[in-house]
Amino acid sequence: MTSAAAERTSQAIAEAAARAHAAAAGRTDPIPGPRALGVPLARFAALVWTIAVSEFKLKFYGSALGYLWQIMRPLLLFGVLYVFFTQILRFQDVEYYPVVLLQGIVIFSFVAESTTASVTSLVDQEPLVRKIQFPRLAVPLAIVLTALFNLMVNYVVVFVFLIIQGGTPLWTWLYQFPLLIVALVIITAAMSTLLSALYVRFRDVRPIWEVLLQTLYFISLILVPIEAVSNPTLQKLLLVSPFACIVEQLRHAVISPAAPTVTEILQPGALILVPIGIALALCIVSFTVFDRMAPLVAEEL
Amino acid sequence: MESGREAGAGRPAVVIDDVSKTFMVPTEQVHTLKERALHPFRRSSHERLEALQGISFAVEPGEFFGIVGRNGSGKSTLLKCLAGIYRLDQGQIFIDGRLSTFIELGVGFNPDLAALDNVTINGVMMGLTPREAANRFDSVIDFAELQDFTDMKLKNYSSGMQVRLAFSVAIQVDADILLIDEVLAVGDAAFQQKCFDVFYRMRDEGRTVLLVTHDMSAVTRFCSRAALLDHGHLVDFGAPEDVARSYLDLNFGTGEAAAEPGADEARSGDGKALIEEAWFEDARGDRVEVLEQGSPARLVARARFLERIEHPDWRVLFENADHHPLFATSTTWAGLETGVIEAGDSATVAIDFEVPFAPGRIYATPALSYRGSGDRFIDRRERFASAVVTGVHHSGGLVMVPHDVSVSSEGPKA
Numbered sequence: 001m002t003s004a005a006a007e008r009t010s011q012a013i014a015e016a017a018a019r020a021h022a023a024a025a026g027r028t029d030p031i032p033g034p035r036a037l038g039v040p041l042a043r044f045a046a047l048v049w050t051i052a053v054s055e056f057k058l059k060f061y062g063s064a065l066g067y068l069w070q071i072m073r074p075l076l077l078f079g080v081l082y083v084f085f086t087q088i089l090r091f092q093d094v095e096y097y098p099v100v101l102l103q104g105i106v107i108f109s110f111v112a113e114s115t116t117a118s119v120t121s122l123v124d125q126e127p128l129v130r131k132i133q134f135p136r137l138a139v140p141l142a143i144v145l146t147a148l149f150n151l152m153v154n155y156v157v158v159f160v161f162l163i164i165q166g167g168t169p170l171w172t173w174l175y176q177f178p179l180l181i182v183a184l185v186i187i188t189a190a191m192s193t194l195l196s197a198l199y200v201r202f203r204d205v206r207p208i209w210e211v212l213l214q215t216l217y218f219i220s221l222i223l224v225p226i227e228a229v230s231n232p233t234l235q236k237l238l239l240v241s242p243f244a245c246i247v248e249q250l251r252h253a254v255i256s257p258a259a260p261t262v263t264e265i266l267q268p269g270a271l272i273l274v275p276i277g278i279a280l281a282l283c284i285v286s287f288t289v290f291d292r293m294a295p296l297v298a299e300e301l
Numbered sequence: 302m303e304s305g306r307e308a309g310a311g312r313p314a315v316v317i318d319d320v321s322k323t324f325m326v327p328t329e330q331v332h333t334l335k336e337r338a339l340h341p342f343r344r345s346s347h348e349r350l351e352a353l354q355g356i357s358f359a360v361e362p363g364e365f366f367g368i369v370g371r372n373g374s375g376k377s378t379l380l381k382c383l384a385g386i387y388r389l390d391q392g393q394i395f396i397d398g399r400l401s402t403f404i405e406l407g408v409g410f411n412p413d414l415a416a417l418d419n420v421t422i423n424g425v426m427m428g429l430t431p432r433e434a435a436n437r438f439d440s441v442i443d444f445a446e447l448q449d450f451t452d453m454k455l456k457n458y459s460s461g462m463q464v465r466l467a468f469s470v471a472i473q474v475d476a477d478i479l480l481i482d483e484v485l486a487v488g489d490a491a492f493q494q495k496c497f498d499v500f501y502r503m504r505d506e507g508r509t510v511l512l513v514t515h516d517m518s519a520v521t522r523f524c525s526r527a528a529l530l531d532h533g534h535l536v537d538f539g540a541p542e543d544v545a546r547s548y549l550d551l552n553f554g555t556g557e558a559a560a561e562p563g564a565d566e567a568r569s570g571d572g573k574a575l576i577e578e579a580w581f582e583d584a585r586g587d588r589v590e591v592l593e594q595g596s597p598a599r600l601v602a603r604a605r606f607l608e609r610i611e612h613p614d615w616r617v618l619f620e621n622a623d624h625h626p627l628f629a630t631s632t633t634w635a636g637l638e639t640g641v642i643e644a645g646d647s648a649t650v651a652i653d654f655e656v657p658f659a660p661g662r663i664y665a666t667p668a669l670s671y672r673g674s675g676d677r678f679i680d681r682r683e684r685f686a687s688a689v690v691t692g693v694h695h696s697g698g699l700v701m702v703p704h705d706v707s708v709s710s711e712g713p714k715a
Contacts, residue, residue, distance in 0.1 A: 005543075005546075005547075008539075008543065009536070009537045009538075009539075009543075009547065012537065012538045012539040012543075013535055013536075013537070013538050015538075016357060016358035016359065016528070016535070016538040016539075017319075017357035017358065017535075019313070019358070019359045020313075020316050020317060020318045020319075020357040020358050020359045021318060021319075021357065023312065023313050023316045023318075023359050023395070024316050024318035024393055024395060027316075027393075027395055029395065030393035030394055030395055031383075031385050031394045031395070031396055032385065033382075033385050033387070033388040033389060034385055034386055034387070034388060039428075042430075043428065043430070046425055046430055046431050047425050047426065049431070050421060050422055050425045050431055050434075051422065051425075054411065054414055054418050054421075054422055057414070057418065058411070058413050058414065127405075127408060127409070128408060128409050128426070129386075130381075130386065131386065131402075131404045131405050131408045132384075132386070132402065132404075132408055132409065132426050132427070133384050133385035133386050133402065134426050202333055202334045202337070203333050204333040204334050204335055205334070208334070295388040296388065298381070298386050298387055299324060299387060299388075
């Protein structure tokens with residue numbers, strides 16, 4: 001490069017910098033960079049909805065018998081457990097035990113599906129995360145929403161089965177059921193979000209979560225109704241888990257009003273604050289961790 | 302955003318103010334809780350990779366702005382910072398208007414979904430409402446010329462069709478500022494022309510476009526100004542011709558661009574000697590167009606000297622049709638003295654080798670440069686000689702390495 005050219009260059013660079021500094025002076029609206037949320041809620045919702053719907057479509061169009069496959073898995077699992085728990089181990093005095101079992105399986109499938117897919121979700125979506133700026137939180141939440149669609153499909157089977165078994169429609173279907181599902185979705189979403197953020201840094205979160213999920217399966221009153229637990233302290237201990245509370249309360253609200261409610265077991269009444277507190281803490285921790293992780297995901301992958 | 306553009310007559314569309322970005326590249330990745338638990342006090346060692354260092358410049362509204370630089374110069378990092386994908390370590394970026402980034406074609410396309418779903422998802426990710434995204438489907442399909450294939454799953458599209466759809470999706474986003482990374486190199490010639498038409502149209506519509514590219518001819522054709530990055534620093538800024546020249550200075554060896562109309566585009570150098578001929582020969586010394594893989598061959602180049610030059614350096618680069626360099630050599634590397642050549646004299650260079658190249662056309666680029674100057678060419682003629690390599694085995698590799706294959710088997714009976 002000749003010296004004249006070098007002079008032109010350095011002058012041009014200095015002028016460019018001066019122009020940029022002058023334009024930046026006094027401005028307070030720099031672009032924020034990658035974030036967990038950072039867009040209007042409506043846009044965020046549209047994003048999550050669109051991703052989830054297309055994922056759901058994929059499942060259904062993936063095979064000719066898409067819908068059947070969707071309900072087949074929980075039904076098959078149900079068949080096995082049903083034979084075991086009605087022929088070998090008996091809970092005779094539990095009203096509509098088969099439906100209770102099926103509902104438990106359906107709920108647990110939702111949790112398992114959401115969380116296991118979410119764990120690796122940010123890493124799986126690497127091409128997207130590294131190339132488009134969009135709210136990172138959409139990735140795990142879309143997975144939870146897809147799982148929720150599946151849950152809805154599966155619940156149709158639960159209701160049909162309940163009617164076949166002689167169950168009657170209840171008023172609690174109209175208010176308690178939706179509220180409990182909302183609570184379930186929130187807790188599951190919080191857990192999924194947390195796991196997805198942790199996995200970016202710690203790859204052994206996945207095997208750890210697999211084990212924890214297995215544990216959750218057995219302590220969440222899915223196979224064994226709460227009455228079958230004879231020790232009242234143990235009953236209370238099981239209901240420390242907000243997830244178990246939801247399972248138990250859904251049984252009461254959807255299947256048999258005679259089944260004990262969560263508040264009946266958690267006596268004195270203040271004890272209900274424990275699972276609620278745990279759920280709230282989970283939500284806060286989850287969002288905090290994800291919010292801190294979100295700007296870094298594109299670099300850490 | 303029209304009002305914003307007008308109100309900001311003195312306000313740039315994009316301001317990059319003293320932006321730095323450093324990546325911590327771990328030398329050993331601590332990726333599990335177990336490792337953290339076992340070695341809680343071990344400081345994980347990192348290497349600092351300073352991708353951007355104190356970059357400052359502004360892009361005015363309506364500009365077609367080029368960002369150029371060699372691989373690893375930080376230009377893509379800058380684009381990702383602009384797009385809000387990376388967090389800045391230092392500095393600020395201001396953007397006036399709606400931004401659409403176009404970093405890679407077809408990001409987020411799902412091969413199992415049909416075009417409509419993909420177009421919708423992509424639009425929503427880019428910031429449209431689902432309704433807007435669905436509404437522009439027709440114009441996207443029209444531009445991509447895929448009217449007959451809207452119900453087909455993307456995985457059944459040819460790669461060209463996918464590229465067309467992706468490009469079409471990207472440009473149909475109604476943004477004030479577009480960030481475009483290296484997309485000119487896709488599609489067939491007709492589609493490329495269409496892309497160029499779109500770029501012209503965008504420029505005429507007064508949109509602001511930031512184009513990251515290696516292609517200096519695109520920079521000089523489209524851009525009103527350009528910035529050159531090297532090792533994370535801004536090393537040139539201004540008129541595209543100046544920046545393109547600086548880029549070529551950095552990038553010795555690629556003497557294209559900066560070509561005056563009518564001149565031999567692929568020729569560079571000061572012309573004090575002229576490479577007049579170059580050809581391939583077979584083992585018998587006959588000039589040939591076809592070389593057989595594995596057989597001896599020779600490349601010869603001859604130059605006429607217009608001025609006296611001491612010890613010029615001959616170099617030859619061999620490339621395949623895809624512009625992949627196959628190998629290069631020079632008299633300097635070979636430790637040869639080329640001597641003092643008087644004005645009016647001719648000189649030749651010959652390179653003997655056994656053809657290792659994969660079947661296909663190969664090109665030789667002979668060049669003469671001043672001794673020890675690196676990149677000051679006397680004459681360089683890009684792809685001046687060519688030949689077709691024939692061979693039995695199309696391995697898919699660039700070269701065929703002489704090798705042996707052996708097998709053995711073992712078993713309890715053997």
